[in-house]
Amino acid sequence: MSIVNDAIPAVGPDPAEEAVTALLTALGVDLGEESLADTPRRVAAAYRELLEPHEFTATTFPNEDGCDELVLVRSIPFQSLCCHHLLPFFGVAHVGYVPGKRVLGLSKLARVVQASARGLQIQERITTRIADWLTEELDPLGAGAVVEAQHTCMSVRGVKAVGAWTTTSAVRGVLREDPHRREEFMRRTESGGGVGWR
Ligand SMILES: [Zn+2]
Known part of the structure; x- marks a missing residue:
């Protein structure tokens, strides 16, 4: 019997919603106003969406044409949540690789960016994750990512x-070690600060 009971999900108040109510109340917000009545539920839902993992399967193909030049997708948008303030940051990533034996479906480069940006993040980690994921999944000659972002924890609070x-x-790889390849990658990903996003 206890197994059956354990299998039934608990029905009751949503702890996340209750926590939002407690936070706002502790900060002096009067949740009695009609327009705020549903705010804890909406805030809990918004953070659930922002924290939900982004799963995908990498589709790779044999490099039948022997491409050994830089494959680059620029201005892939992403949204993330800063792990220090729980405030959003967002921008674009420019992602490229020099194929080895396999190539990747181009849309998967956008998927890698979105998956890497999920969860509580810092921008540096997203950037490293993208380059490391490409290196591990594709074993390319080289891989790289440039990420440009605006952090609302820097713009709406603190230093403003x-x-x-x-x-x-x-x-990684030749994009790090070969000065010509590195220079080409940096030149082609340079946009002077979020120009690719606007
Ligand atoms: Zn922050």
Whole structure:
């Protein structure tokens, strides 16, 4: 009998919703106003969406044409949540690789960015994750990512640096070691601060 009981999901108040109510109340917000009545539920739902993992399967193909030049997708948009303030940051990633024996479906480069951005993040980790994922899944000659983002924890609070863009990069293989390949990658991913996003 206890197995049956354990299998039934508990029905009751949503702990996340209750926590939002407690947080807002502790901060002095009067949730009695009609327009705020449903706010805890909406906030809990919004954070659930932002924290939901993004799963996908990598589709790779044999490099039948022997492509050994840079394959680059620019301006892939992403949204994430800063792990220090729980505030959103967002921007674009430019992602490229020099194929080895396998090539990747181009849309999967966008999937890698979106999957890497999920969860509580810092921009540096997203950038590293993208480059490392490509390196591990494809075993390419080289891989790299440049990420440009605006952090609302920097623009709407604290230093209030509205319009500041943060750029991070991670390069692996020939894009790190070969000066010409590296220069080409950096030149082709350079947009001068979020230009690719606007
Ligand atoms: Zn932050």
